[in-house]
Amino acid sequence: MFAKSLTWVESRLHLEPAMERAMDHPVPRYVTMLHCFGGLTFFTFLLQVSTGIVMAFFYVPTPDHARASVAYFQEEVAFGSFVRNLHRWGASAMVVLVVLHMLRVLVHGAYRKPREMNWVVGMVLLMMVLVFGFTGYLLPWDQKAYWATNVGVNIAAVAPFVGGFIANFLRGGPSLGALTLTRFYALHVFVLPIIVAVALALHFAMIRKQGIARPL
């Protein structure tokens, strides 16, 4: 269907070798279904990014309008409920999949030399997924969101010496309110995606360089 256009682009950019390197990469025989969890986690990440961007067309991170704006696109906008639920279930799926991925790497001993650095980057990614979940949970600004965040921040406050400061940092002050919502929003849609994108690039570059570990 697009053969002519493809030829046109190809004759100018010569992408074929790069595509072949990416798509026809040989994979060792010992790769099994257990090795799919990392890729599936990446898929859920892409799902979260795309559904999240669309919801950002409607969501307003203020105490006055957050709840109403979520209710509005959930109930009044075409596919609003579908997209929000994809994001909501995708978030849970992402946590499950990233933990399964981590367990598989652990059980296979794939974290050992020479892949220690990739394990550390993976741990950062795992933490970021959890922070994604924590910050996203507040955004609907309903009772569950408010009190779950209250609990989460109070858990952080228990940390010795710096706990009080961490809690205040998360809340944007001594009490949970408008600033908490905006900073959780900023973390959720700007800071975390950038951190995760950079860490993912490192994660993928290292696995490409080092290859998939032989299981024990």
Place this chain on the structure above:
Amino acid sequence: MRRRVASQMQFPGVETPARRALPIPTLGEPVTRRGFLQRVLGWVTAAILATIGVPAAVMAVSPALRKSKSEWSPVARLGEPGPGEADLSAVGEPILADFKIVRGDAYIAPRLEQVPVYVINRGEGKFTIYDVRCSHLGCPISWDTKKSQFVCPCHSGVFDMEGKVVSGPPPRPLDRYEAKVEDGILYAGAMSKGGGGA
């Protein structure tokens, strides 16, 4: 490998034409396992992208298709206007009036909004209701009694009594509201763009 040819029965005295090997009909390139899997993977990927992409795109675009709802709002009681209502008894003279509508804006709670309009009593129970916003860039017009024209202060747009552009930059006539009289009360309805455009 030598191709095995089915033996052909021979009859004495009968000339049998020699069999010719027919080319095997093919549909372009033969399908390899790799090619088949590539194609399946491609279509599955496309299906997943469509499942996510189509709802996402529709959701993002759908507010563009929203239509404004309109109901009939009372402007004034004719003959004996109530407090705050305009006296519309003068025929053939634009009178500044207003009506209230409940305007809901997406997730923002509906609230009463005052809509200023120019009402012209055409006599015999006929009324014309103009939106006060100039069709150029939306500044409020006012009726110049001396010139018998609507004048916009921003860019000198001028309209006549029929809402038509006399001079200045406005691209189309004044917007107007549907008007109806019921039980001695003038109601304003849906707004239509001047000149019939959408």
